[in-house]
Amino acid sequence: MASFSLMDTHAGGDVSRIVTGGIKPLPGDTVRAQMEYLRDQADGLRRLLLTEPHGIPEMSVDLLVPACDPQAAAGYIIMEVMGYPIYSGSNTLCTATAVLETGLVEKREGRQSFNLEAPAGLVQVEAQVENNVVTSVTCEGLPSYIDTHRARIEVPGLGEITYSVAYSGGFYALVDASELGFDLVLEEQDRLTACAHAIVDAIQLQHSYSHYLLGDVGPLPFLHFMGPVETVAPGRYRSRSTTYVHPRVICRSTTGTGTSARLALMHLQGDLKPGDSLETVSLRDTRFTGTMLGTHQQGTHQVLENTISGRSHVLNQTTINIDCEDPMIDCSDLLKVIHNAGT
The missing domain is CATH 3.10.310.10 (Diaminopimelate Epimerase; Chain A, domain 1)
Structure with a gap:
């Protein structure tokens, strides 16, 4: 059985599911190219997390990937019910909070700045941390x-x-x-x-x-x-x-x-x-x-x-288990991106 890890967050009430682990490296030398690979050849992860039994269309998904731009601390691919936006403000607020809460970017008291790489390109982020809690995030709009x-x-x-x-x-x-x-x-x-x-x-x-x-x-x-x-x-x-x-x-x-x-x-x-x-x-x-x-x-x-x-709040951290014998789940595209999906 395959599995991968999530951090569920929300900004302003919109839930963003941050995929934090369990996904294979994606082909492509930019985050935009990796997004296009998912969109065109491996859409199963998006469908899985935005439809029953694991999700609903009102959610969004943000897949953390290694940054391709050396100026960025991490990359992220945005997935929504209508497809793959190249940028989203609420998803960026949530992803920025997640990289701090998971330690991908070291969380420090006070105000700190770092970059993320979206499919749209490099995004500057500024976060405020008080008593070890991310209390606000400011990011570039397109x-x-x-x-x-x-x-x-x-x-x-x-x-x-x-x-x-x-x-x-x-x-x-x-x-x-x-x-x-x-x-x-x-x-x-x-x-x-x-x-x-x-x-x-x-x-x-x-x-x-x-x-x-x-x-x-x-x-x-x-x-x-x-x-x-x-x-x-x-x-x-x-x-x-x-x-x-x-x-x-x-x-x-x-x-x-x-x-x-x-x-x-x-x-x-x-x-x-x-x-x-x-x-x-x-x-x-x-x-x-x-x-x-x-x-x-x-x-x-x-x-x-x-x-x-704005501000993003962490809702929970979970592990999703994928049973390819479950008739509610289409594993055909998932096999391309999830570790151990065939076991």
Whole structure:
């Protein structure tokens, strides 16, 4: 029987399962290449941990791998129900906490910095440790920009909807929650899911999007509902927010990439300048803080540099046993990546 080890964590309520041991070295000389190997030839690990009996689609998985970049302490591959994102803010917060809690990076009192290697590339991380507990993590958000500003589309059952599109690690539709009749409270979750699903389907049918460097990264998968912005102090803002992840999942956190997308829109509209921050508040009142660092020009796009801050909590550490005679488990792809899978 094969087995491997996990550390379950959550950031803002979104559970990230960190695979900490028991996986064979993967082919590829970058973490991005190793991710592509899993995606194209060995998807069984993702399916195993995000479906019954071992998991549910609302979770994410982060596989720790040795870093290929010598500047990084570790690499990680992100797996979600829709596939293999090249970056995720909440998953990075959780992975950073896990490498400290497992000792892969030595945990020291006070503030410390290190790098991780995501499929998107090198990510700078800063962690705060108090009384041997990781109390906060700040990580780089991906450079973010607005592709489409305040377009309109007819959505069956909803009528004409105004939306913007941002890239922040994936393409996001950004919509004003109040224009759609939402206050962004937990009781609205089912209606928010149905509304977002209809909007994303309508946009996917009519539009495709291409990143200025990455090219085609697939159909637009995400939608971020934006609540009203409240000024907390000069340069500090707060807004209720929630993120929909196609298909039919509302994240428990506001998500790091959703927060980065919102920063890009606020800056485009003249509401944010370097050094300003936005605290996004989820349906469950969990919070991430995005901070604008600056901008640079890429062709026709003004690209926003940013960080995401939050906290990840460790839920448990477990060993998963894989019985290939279990009819609920498909071992065909797992044999390629798990040690002793054939015994």
